[in-house]
Amino acid sequence: MKFFYLVWCNLKRKKLRTTLTLLSVVVAFVLFGMLSALKLALGGTINLAAADRLMVRHRVSFVQLLPYSYQQRIAQIPGVTLVSLNVWFGGVYQDPKNQFGSFPVEPEAFLAMNPELSLPEDQKQAWLRTRTGAVVGRTLANRFNWKVGDRVPLNSPIWPNKSGGAWEFDIVGIADAGKKATDTGNIFFRYDYFDEARTYGAGQVGWYQVRVDNPSNAVEIAKAIDVEFANSATETKAETEGAMFQGFAQQIGDIGTIVSLIVAAVFFTILLVAGNTMAQSVRERTQELGVLKAVGFSNELVLGVVLGESLVIAMLGGLTGLFLGWFMVTGMGQASFIQTYFPLFYIPKGDLVLGVVFALGLGFVAGILPALQAMRLRLAEALRREG
Amino acid sequence: MSDNTNSNGALVRVDGVEKVFHRGSEDIHVLSNLNLHVPSGEFLALMGPSGSGKSTLLNLIGGLDRPTKGTVSIGGERVDQLSDRALAAWRARHVGLVFQFYNLLPVLTAERNVELPLLLTHLSKAQRRKHVETALAVVGLSHRAKHFPRTLSGGEQQRVGIARAIVTDPTILLCDEPTGDLDRKSGDEILSLLQSLNREQGKTIIMVTHDPHASARASRTVYLDKGQLSTTKPE
Numbered sequence: 144m145k146f147f148y149l150v151w152c153n154l155k156r157k158k159l160r161t162t163l164t165l166l167s168v169v170v171a172f173v174l175f176g177m178l179s180a181l182k183l184a185l186g187g188t189i190n191l192a193a194a195d196r197l198m199v200r201h202r203v204s205f206v207q208l209l210p211y212s213y214q215q216r217i218a219q220i221p222g223v224t225l226v227s228l229n230v231w232f233g234g235v236y237q238d239p240k241n242q243f244g245s246f247p248v249e250p251e252a253f254l255a256m257n258p259e260l261s262l263p264e265d266q267k268q269a270w271l272r273t274r275t276g277a278v279v280g281r282t283l284a285n286r287f288n289w290k291v292g293d294r295v296p297l298n299s300p301i302w303p304n305k306s307g308g309a310w311e312f313d314i315v316g317i318a319d320a321g322k323k324a325t326d327t328g329n330i331f332f333r334y335d336y337f338d339e340a341r342t343y344g345a346g347q348v349g350w351y352q353v354r355v356d357n358p359s360n361a362v363e364i365a366k367a368i369d370v371e372f373a374n375s376a377t378e379t380k381a382e383t384e385g386a387m388f389q390g391f392a393q394q395i396g397d398i399g400t401i402v403s404l405i406v407a408a409v410f411f412t413i414l415l416v417a418g419n420t421m422a423q424s425v426r427e428r429t430q431e432l433g434v435l436k437a438v439g440f441s442n443e444l445v446l447g448v449v450l451g452e453s454l455v456i457a458m459l460g461g462l463t464g465l466f467l468g469w470f471m472v473t474g475m476g477q478a479s480f481i482q483t484y485f486p487l488f489y490i491p492k493g494d495l496v497l498g499v500v501f502a503l504g505l506g507f508v509a510g511i512l513p514a515l516q517a518m519r520l521r522l523a524e525a526l527r528r529e530g
Numbered sequence: 531m532s533d534n535t536n537s538n539g540a541l542v543r544v545d546g547v548e549k550v551f552h553r554g555s556e557d558i559h560v561l562s563n564l565n566l567h568v569p570s571g572e573f574l575a576l577m578g579p580s581g582s583g584k585s586t587l588l589n590l591i592g593g594l595d596r597p598t599k600g601t602v603s604i605g606g607e608r609v610d611q612l613s614d615r616a617l618a619a620w621r622a623r624h625v626g627l628v629f630q631f632y633n634l635l636p637v638l639t640a641e642r643n644v645e646l647p648l649l650l651t652h653l654s655k656a657q658r659r660k661h662v663e664t665a666l667a668v669v670g671l672s673h674r675a676k677h678f679p680r681t682l683s684g685g686e687q688q689r690v691g692i693a694r695a696i697v698t699d700p701t702i703l704l705c706d707e708p709t710g711d712l713d714r715k716s717g718d719e720i721l722s723l724l725q726s727l728n729r730e731q732g733k734t735i736i737m738v739t740h741d742p743h744a745s746a747r748a749s750r751t752v753y754l755d756k757g758q759l760s761t762t763k764p765e
Contacts, residue, residue, distance in 0.1 A: 145649050152637040434633045437594060438647040438694070439622020441615050523586075523595040526629070 146444070150451040153424070161456065164420045168460025168505070169467065171413040172498060175406055176468020179494035180476075182402040184485035194358035196256070197365050198387045200350040202378040205231070208347035209377055211338075216371060217353055222364045225354040227252035228334060234297040234310070236287060243283055244329030245297060247337035250278075256352050259321040266291070266316030274336045277312035280327030284317045291317060297330075302341045310340070326487055353381070410505065417509035421453050425513040432517050433525025446518035453510020454503065461502025465495060540567035541702065541734050542591055547600030549586050560586050562757040564600070573728040573735045575748035577763070582754045584738040585706055591736060592625045592704045593617045605701055622650045626695030630707035632687040634679040634694075641666065641675040644693045651698070665693040669723060685716030692723060696733070703727065705737040709744050721747045 154161050199217065201207030211228070218226045227249065234245030250270045254262060262270075262278060270276045279289055289295060296309035304310050312332050320327050338345055355364045365381035372379045425432070435445055469490050475481050476488045549561040560583040568574050578584050589595040590602050593609045602609045604624060612620055634643045641662050648658045666672045669689040679687050688708060695703055705724065709717030725747050727733040737748060745751045753760050 145655070148642070149638075149646075149649075152635075152642075156637050430633065431635055434629075434635065435646070436618065437592075437621065437627050437633075439618050439625075439650045441618040443615070444618075444650075523589045526594070526633070 146448060146451070150448055150455055153428075153448070153452055154455060156428075157424070160420060160423075164417055164456055165460045165463075167413055167416050168457060168502075169464040171409045172461045172464020172502065173468040173471065174409055174464075175498055175501065176465055176472060176490045176494070178402045178406055179468075179490045179498075180472040180488050181485075182399060183491055183494075184481075184488045194383070194385070195355050195361065196384045197353040197355060197361060197368070197381050198350055198384055199353055199365075199368055199379050199381040202369075202380045205350065207377075208344060208349060209351065209379065211346045211348055213372065213377075213379070214348075214351065217351060217368055220364065220367050220371060222355050222357065222360050222367075223353055224356050225252060225256055227256040227352045228348040228350075229253075229352065230334070230337070230349040231301070232297075232337070233299050233301045234330065235300065236295070236297055241287075244326070245299075246329065246331050247334040248331050249334050250331075253331065256354060259325045260318045260327070261321045262316050262318045269315040270333070273313055273315050274333060275311065275313050276315035277330055277332035278316040278318050279314055279330045281317055281319050282327040283330060284314075286328075289314055289317075291315060295330075302337070302344070305340050305342055310337075352384075410501065414505060414509055417453065417456060417505065418512065420456075421449070421510050421513040422516070424452070425449060425517050429520060429525050432520055433522055436520070436522045437526060442518045445520075446514045449514040449517045450507070450510045453514070454506035457502045457506030457509065461498060461505065465490075465498045465502075469495070539569055541570040541572075541605055542566065542568035542736070543601070543603040544587070544591065545601045545603075547587075547590060547597045547602065549583065549590065549595075550598045560757060561590075561597075564757065564759055566752070566759055568734065568736060570734050571728070571732045573725065573747070573749045574737065575745035575751040576736060576738045576754060577740065577742075577745050577751055578754035580740075583757055584754050587754065588704050588706055588736065588738050591702075592627060593621050594627075619650075622647055622698065624701040626698070626700040626703045628688070628691050628695050628703065628705040628708045630710040632679070632684075632691045632711075634687055634690055636679050639676050639678055640671060640682065640690045640693075643679070643690055644697050646694060647698045661697050662693075665697040666690075668696065668727075669693045683716070684712050685719055688712060688716070688720050689723065692720070692727075696727065701734065703733050703735045705735060707738055707740065709739070709741060714743075717741075717744065 199209070199213075201209055208230075214226050214228060217223055230247045232245040232247060233242065235242050250267070254260065254267060260280070266278070270278055277295065284290070287295075291314055293314045295312050295314060297312065298309050302310075312330070318327060318331075334348075353364075353368070355361050361383050365383065368381040369379055432445055432449075435448070436442070440448075472488065472490050481488050544564060544566040547561055547564045548559070551558045551560060564587065566587070576584050576587065586595065590597050590610075591604070593602075593604075593612070597610055600610075607620070609617065609620065634640075635646070638646070641659075644662045644665050645658055648661055651658075653661065662675075663672065666675055669692050671686060671689050671693065674682060674686060674690075679690070682690065688711075692708075695705075703724070708724065709720050712720060721744055724735055724737065728735050728749070735748075737744070739745055751761075753763050
């Protein structure tokens with residue numbers, strides 16, 4: 144640690160240059176953090192996919208509906224242990240911009256199918272008792288300050304109510320995330336209430352979630368489901384959740400690759416900036432490095448001092464950038480637009496750790512060549528050289 | 531200090547030393563079969579025209595460079611045979627260097643500059659501080675300890691350089707034109723300081739200089755010309 148002071152003082156030698164280099168590293172890591180959040184937002188649901196869950200939808204598209212009767216037939220296919228239905232409701236609260244995930248479901252099957260949503264037992268019982276009952280995810284509840292006992296009116300541009308007015312739901316439970324990446328920005332209410340009150344489409348559902356007994360049989364069971372309904376008026380497309388989410392993500396593009404390429408380009412540029420700064424810094428003080436060697440600093444210690452400067456800049460800039468990135472992402476995550484369209488919008492812990500590793504790597508790679516250059520300086524020549 | 535001397539009483543023994551620099555395809559012979567013995571406690575002035583090899587010889591004695599041929603022993607230890615790492619450690623323990631242009635680190639205060647060689651020791655922070663205070667007191671600069679080099683005069687900067695050179699109590703002080711960048715008054719003060727270090731503390735000093743006025747302060751003067759030493763001034 145006694146050499147840290149020397150490292151620190153050297154960094155203060157050209158304050159403007161150090162500050163600009165530091166800022167460029169900070170910006171790179173802010174960008175890294177934000178791109179990590181964006182990558183998660185656009186493709187993160189893939190990580191939520193359970194290996195033993197299938198999605199069964201209309202073969203043509205999600206917009207087409209499936210008969211309610213398929214539920215029983217799917218349940219009878221060997222290997223299927225549970226079937227749960229879903230419909231896209233498209234609920235809007237008060238203002239068209241307040242649209243969020245809203246789904247009619249059958250409570251027991253739904254909760255059994257999605258254990259990553261955590262709901263207290265008394266609230267589950269209340270839901271089973273209350274025909275107009277709805278369970279709201281914690282994020283959505285916080286967004287509109289909804290509490291258990293509130294009556295919430297929702298409009299649906301897809302499903303008009305027979306009464307001609309808004310759909311009204313009684314909040315009976317608030318669901319928490321069982322694990323970090325779980326989306327709690329949705330509302331779920333009872334299918335029987337919805338099916339009875341909608342003006343058309345009775346007895347039809349959007350898609351089914353299917354649990355299978357063994358994930359290794361998932362693909363075969365999916366095929367068996369499609370075969371069951373082949374050549375019918377409503378053919379199905381069954382696939383694993385992961386495959387379906389992946390398909391969604393690929394409609395936008397290979398997000399992971401795009402983000403990785405942007406991050407790589409940014410880091411490469413910053414590497415050149417930081418490397419050039421360090422090389423220039425070594426060139427400017429050849430004589431001083433010679434003095435260090437003359438008073439007894441070993442070649443390795445001189446290498447350590449120069450490399451230390453590079454590592455300090457990279458770590459200081461990297462950690463500051465990651466913190467600022469986290470701060471900005473957290474702030475943006477509170478915006479209703481983000482909550483509506485990107486319910487999973489945060490920097491994953493793994494990416495934060497990766498960011499720290501990148502900062503260390505950046506410091507090392509940017510500093511190692513100038514440090515080697517400093518280490519290899521011939522002492523007598525260095526002392527003779529001007530600046 | 532006498533424990534460090536060679537069998538013939540010389541602290542510094544340079545025997546049969548040659549130094550050849552390669553510049554492109556050309557070999558430049560700077561020192562040829564040079565011999566020099568310096569007893570412990572001597573204040574030796576090394577004079578000679580520019581390019582005569584004075585600084586090269588000083589670098590060889592200080593372990594800053596290696597001879598092409600011959601041996602350099604300090605206190606009985608073959609300096610020319612040490613590895614780079616061992617040589618660095620040896621310099622830290624045994625050599626104090628004073629440069630013509632002071633060579634202080636501009637980003638460090640006077641006291642931090644003086645402390646530099648002590649960073650390589652196992653001394654605690656408090657012990658280092660005490661050594662620095664003592665060294666600055668010896669050169670009469672205690673009151674300028676917190677000043678950066680740019681705020682010090684040339685003479686003061688050289689005093690800091692001397693304090694840095696003596697702070698580890700080295701075996702030998704090597705001074706390369708220590709007054710070359712100073713006015714006469716400041717130069718005299720520096721020479722007086724070196725003289726007192728030699729006389730009162732028994733420091734062995736080898737000083738390269740062009741200045742007869744400076745060499746007059748030394749106890750012995752040798753002349754280097756065309757790679758050879760002599761005790762008389764060359765024509």
